[in-house]
Amino acid sequence: MSLFYIHQTVCISPQKTCETIDLDDVQLSKDNKLQAIEPNYDAIPPALFRRMGKAVRLASGAALPLLNTLSFNGIIIGTANGGLEDCIKFLNQIVDYNEGKLTPTNFVQSTTNAVASQLAFFSSNKGYNNTHVHRGLAFENAVLDAAMLLNEFPEHTYLLGGVDEISAYQYNIESLAGSYKTELVLNTDLYNSKTTGSIAGEGCAMFAVNKQKDGATAVLKAIGALHSDNQEEIIQYLTSFITKNGGSANIDLFLSGENGDSRYLPYYKACQNVLPNIPLKRFKHLCGEYATASSFALWLACKEIQHSTLKTILIYNNFRGKQHSFMLVECVK
Amino acid sequence: MRRVFVTGIGIISPLGGTLSLNHTALKSGICGITTLELINSNFAGKLPVGEIKIETEVLKEKLKIKRLGLTRNSLLSLHAFADAVDDSQLTVNEITSFDTALIGANTVSGMCLTDELYKDANSKSNGSEYLFSYDGGSVTLAIQEHYGMKGIINTINTACSSSANSIMYGARLIQNGLAKRAIVGGSDSLAKYTINGFNSLYILSDKICRPFDSERKGLNLAEGAAFLVLESEETIGNKKVYAELTGYCNANDAFHPSSLSENADGPFLAMQGALQKANLQPHQIDFINAHGTATENNDEAESKAILRLFNKPPIFASTKSNTGHTLGASGAIEAVYSILNLTHQEVYQSLHYQTPIASTGLVPVKNYTKTPINHVLSNSFGFGGNCSSLIFSKA
Known part of the structure; x- marks a missing residue:
């Protein structure tokens, strides 16, 4: 059973993916960060725009073109941290002003569901509205949610998205945790690096998804996710995922x-070895590392399928070696 | 669609750390709202809150878990989860099976550690033990890692309706054939962060909260956790069954980040959708466990939505008058209380209520009453217009 068809997509990322798409002109990281190239946000009322944190802004910028042209039965977002910047701004107020009179704007914007709810307000969408925050599998759970809804309501269309932001605070916490490289590494050199840590990334990818084949860009055939740090267990999971979904012969990227x-x-490497003769492509040098980077990968897979002869793409991602996911994306036959 | 049953319950709230303590307190009309003690804050000694009077270190010792980076929020979750799986008599193999899902929910995540987070986020430390404990997912991952769970694992944050949505997501995994059982629920601990946040919005009451009273002055924050074991009809066998989850719906009010609309479309649509899902008529609902936070806005909007949907509103009450508002945990905690209504065929009084809201005139349950209950509707509405309703039915 195919999960759903992907129709329109919009992606705001550190690369040229939004207003004009040009992935050959790779934008370089600065200070081990790949920051999103933000579009002009003319469609957002200025009073509202000023109050938005970056995650809400990125998601609004990516979703508005879709919300303005399509009608959705609900909005499903995956974001590990939502507006963490607002959250720490409010926290800093608490500490710096010793719990005095505080302004609530940052507090209200800091709730992780601020993204999905802002999109509902924009479009007066009173339908299903959910926010998945399960760290490196936040987007995958949003995908599964959409797939279940479309199984329950095959005539519906949903707005599905993944978003996370780099903020100074998040960067500080992750740096202390050893998530980023301590030496300067350019994204174009990322895969030659032999050290621990990655480079920070951010972005938002939005997808209009439903069960209608006509006009679709791609189809999400299957998704699987696993919590494990045991290589053998992961390989076993991947092998059975591939077997259940048509075998490896069909996969061409x-x-x-x-x-x-x-x-x-x-x-x-271990997962690559399960698919030894299949061409490899990587994407983190384009978007950087963040918990919902797999949403960028899904967008990229859709573009690859749209603009090449590739028929089936297997996406594998892991977050901190503990949360693993596989998505199988196919062309529309 | 497969039928989904509740076979295990675990709960910790200001009313106690077991199901039976919670039951006794509800029956006796006990209020667990006291003055803030355990948080180092200007509000300590003054603000009424639903606080679990067990120090974090003691919680940790009781659970006998020696991991670094466990927050109070995670500990409350672990406590409720352990009781739920015990109650359902799940074996280790069942808990770690690929067919067993774990869906958690919370809003505060690791932000209960205000001072540690302040230092870590502003690079004023060399890194505390909590660097991986600040996000919402960390609370569920603490359970997943402790038990080595392998099935579908998720964390949801839709503000104060979070754990109603985790229950719904778990049920849908079972109904879509993606899990045989799902352990679902949520937690939140009191935090300087939320106390100051809700205070900045002027919706905290400086007195004990009075849901549905015309003189209500706002909510009392609280903490707690609850988990339910949901199982598909095919796997329950001869197990003890508490109730069936028959209806659920998630809708958005699409009006304002922190208040409900005049017409209360979100609450109305959530309740209406849950009835449709359960294939029930409004008159078949015997009791509503209301969201009833005791804010000006919520109680009036919720009352209006009830009047819109029901010709003759069923009896209703808000257990937030007993516990305070446990935020992301409230959907799960009140699911447990709704199940108590069903299993004991009784309703508990809504405390601190005197005079009805003038515009709606609705009067909550004023006395403990034995009464036939077949279907209970439980409401959870949150910031961002996130409204969800669940229906539990007699098994």
């Missing part, structure tokens, strides 16, 4: 979430 972190490379 392995889109890998390799992120230049020596600690997690073995997982990517």
Whole structure:
């Protein structure tokens, strides 16, 4: 059973993916960060725009073109952190002003569901509205949610998205945790790096998804996810995922979430070895590392399928070597 | 669609750390709202809250889990989860099976650690033990890692309706054949962060909250956790069954980030959708566990939505008058209380209520009453217009 068809997509990323799409002109990272190239946000009322944190802004910028042209039965967002910047701004107020009189704007914007609810307000969408925040599998759970809804309501169309932001605070916390490289590495050199850590990324990808084949860009055939740090278990899972979904003979691209972190490379290599003769492409040098980077990968897979002769792409991503996911994307037959 | 049953319950709330303590407190009309003690804050000694009077370190010792980076939020979750799986008599193999899903929910995540987060986020430390404990997912991952769970794992945050949505997501995994059982629920701990956040919105009451009273002055924040074991009809066998989850719906009010609309479309659509899903008529609902936070806005909007949907509104009450508002945990905690209504065929009084809201005139349950209950509707509405309703039915 196919999960759903993907129709229109919009992606705001550190690369030229939004207003004009040009992935050959790779934009370079600065200070180990790949920051999103933001579009002009003319469609957002200025008073509203001023209050938006970056995650809400990126999601609004990516979703508005879709919300303005299509009608959706609901909105499903995956975001690990939502507006963490607003959250820490409010936290800093609490500490710096010793719990005095505080302004609530940052507090209201800091709730992770601020993204999905803002999109509902924009479009007066009173339908299903959900926010999945399960770290490196936040987007995958949003995908599964959409797939279940479309199984329950095959005539519906949903807005599905993944978004996360780099903020100074998030960067500080992740740096202390060893998530980013301590030496300067350019994204174009990411896969040559032998050290631990990756480079920070951010972005938002939005998808209009339904069960209608006509006019679709691609089809999401299957998704699987696993919590494990055991290579053998992951390989076993991948092998059975491939077998259940038509075998490896059909797969003509392995889109890998390799992120230049020596600690997690073995997982990517091991999965690659399951598909030894299949061309490899990587995407983290384009979007950087963040918990919902797999939403960028899904967008990229849709573009590859649209603009090449590729028929089936397997996306593999892992987050911190513990949360693993596989998505099988096919052309529309 | 497969039928989904509740076979296990675990709960910790200001009313107690077991199901039976919660039951006794509800029956006796006990209010668990007291003055804030355990958080180092200007509000300590003054603000009424639903606080679990167990120090975080003691919670940790009781659970006998020696991991670094466990927050109070995770500990509350682990406590409720352990009781739920025990109650359902799940084996280790069942808990770690690919067919067993875990769906958690919370809003505060690791932000209960205000001071640690302040230092870590502003690079004023060398890194605390909590660097991986600040996001919402960390609370569910603490359970997943402790038990080595392998099935579908998720965390939901839709503000105060979060754990109603985790229950719904788990049920849908079972109904779509993606899991045989789902352990679903949520938690939230009191935090300087939320206390100051809700205070900045002027919706905290400086007195004990009075849901549905014309003189209500706002909500009391609280903490707690609850998990339910949901199982498909095919796997329950001869197990003890508490109730059936027959209806659910998620809708958005699409009006304002922190208040409900005049017509209360979100609450109305959530309740109406849950009835449709359960294939029930409004008159078949015997009792509503209302969201009833005791804010000006919520109680009036919720009352209006009830009047819109029901010709003759069923009896209703808000257990937030007993516990305070446990935010992301409230959907699961009140699911447990709704199940108590069903299993004991009784309703509990809504506390601190005196005078009806003038515009709606609705009067909550004023006394503990034994009464036939077949279907209970439980409401959870959150910031961002996120409204969800669940219906539990007698098994």
